[in-house]
Amino acid sequence: MTPSGEFRVTHRHHMLPQRACHPGSGLAGSPLSARGGFCLELLLEPKHPEIDHVRDIDEVVRRRKAAITEWVKHRHCFTAGWTAGTARGCRVWKPRSLRLNFEFNLECYDQELTGRLEALVWSNRRRETAMYRTLLVPLDGSRFAEQALALAWSIARRAGARLQLVRVHTPQIYVEGMALLADTLDQRDREQELAYLQGVEQRIAALGSVAVGSALLDGAVADAVQEHAASCGADLVVMTTHGRGPLSRFWLGSVADQLVRKLAVPMLLVRPEESPPELGQEPRWQHILIPLDGSDTAEQILEPALALGRLLAARFTLVRVVPPLVNLDSAAAQSASGTSQPVLAQLQAVQDQQQAEARAYLERQAERLRSQSFQVQAQMLAESQVPAAILEAAAAQQADLIALETRGRRGLGRLLFGSVADKLVRGSTWPILVCGPRESGGSSH
Missing domain, CATH: 3.40.50.620 (HUPs)
Incomplete structure (x- = not known):
């Protein structure tokens, strides 16, 4: 089962009396122990403990300690102590939570401290974030x-x-x-x-x-x-x-x-x-739809979309629309009046090949993402109106967000204004994650 990546962070604080600082902090007789201080405790708990847990507690603490210590020094605060472990200090008692304790002098206590410490603890919860x-x-x-x-x-x-x-x-x-x-x-x-x-x-x-x-x-x-x-x-x-x-x-x-x-x-x-x-409310975005066209350029949306989806614990649908070469039903009707049957057969073969290649391309992309623990499905659509087909797919799949590049296969130095990307941005009732490519691309996979 794919981890959801959703955790709740709660905090509480209490004042420290004089000479009551953490015994392992080496502050005996220091100005802090004479003035007293406060202890801030952060507790990370998964919202879905059946599939999530805090991994590698020591590694998380090691990474965060450097960032928090640097921030504290910048604030001219003196950190009195640092302890980490699961609830009640016993890792076998509650292995799916992480408790961090910080001791600071009184001059450091303000709302920003609490918020910044929570943010620093969160920042390396997953490398993708x-x-x-x-x-x-x-x-x-x-x-x-x-x-x-x-x-x-x-x-x-x-x-x-x-x-x-x-x-x-x-x-x-x-x-x-x-x-x-x-x-x-x-x-x-x-x-x-x-x-x-x-x-x-x-x-x-x-x-x-x-x-x-x-x-x-x-x-x-x-x-x-x-x-x-x-x-x-x-x-x-x-x-x-x-x-x-x-x-x-x-x-x-x-x-x-x-x-x-x-x-x-x-x-x-x-x-x-x-x-x-x-x-302060948490939006429930659980499904991201990503249109692709087979180009390297269009695939550049994957990195920001996946990073956002990881944060939101969302699943993904990859969509590629392959417009038909010709309306074969209409062409078949015209064949009675002299249209060449071999030509129709050749068009049908080319069209079938294009659709098969599009399906294979989407499945390769989906498999690559599944190997990274993302929940992904792929859908090839044979429609002549590409923007309308994507929007209909978003509605049918009950997507919460559409993510796309503003330039695709024909993106040679200009935004596709009036093209697929622009029509999606202008015509969508869904939130849109957009990004222009960092460099030109266009090779098909």
Whole structure:
């Protein structure tokens, strides 16, 4: 049975009296033992203990200790002690949980400490989660844009990643000759926008588990977000797209549209919902559909999609659509009026070969992923309308997310705007994970 990878992290803390620090910490007589301190305890427990367990406890502790120690030093905090083991300190009593204890001086106690420690403990739970270390969420001050926060928070918590919130300041246009008033109003707008970002940041920090920061940017919105994504090392951009249902013509030229064209990192486009999940709730995304076309370029979506699916404990469906060469039923009807039967037979043979090759290609990809413990199924579709066929497959398979490259077999230096990728992004009612290829490709397997 495939591990789900879903764990819950709980924490509690208690104050340490003077000279009551951990006996093995070597702090006897130190300033910390004289001042007292506090102990933070983190407990990792699998949500599905029948199939999950915390593996290699010593290795997890060894990896995390270095990261946490470095962070503590950066904070000018002095760590008093480190202990790890299963509940009650007995590994045979509860082998599927991991308990970590940290002792710190009083000056270190704040909400950020708890959240950052939880994030650091989570960050190497699985090697696959290392792809997502920083998630960027563009906001514009509306509740509409904030619908991306619940999913971004969930992904960041599971991956041990940091959330970076951004908003782009756009100066208002005022009547000529009102420069002084314009400057005053612009400063007021900036203060309000900063206060908004800080408020959202505080809401996320209050949940714990995820480290969060924010920045107010200047410039053209898409350019500013793109530059900040590069400067902060964002691995994933999560944002809400406008409009319920399929995107309208207003998608053209929108910020999301521009970012899909420009960003070199994956972008998760979240569709607004009538009843969106509250911040702190866990979205239940269990099925990811991945369209492929047989090219190396299209396969570049697999890495970010698999990393996301691992975090969400999702299963996958690989889809390839092979348009028919000709409507053979119609051609057969015309054969009575003189169409060559050998030509029809040859077309049928070529078409059968193409479909067989597509099935074999999908099965090779599926087997490769199954060998990595992913739950994968493959589906070849013989349809003339490729985008419509993919969307129908997503509906029939009850997919929760579609993941695709923005360029495929014919992606020679340009986004396939008006092509399969664009029609899927514009016509889908599902959330979409998109990513432009990092280098040109096009060889068929």
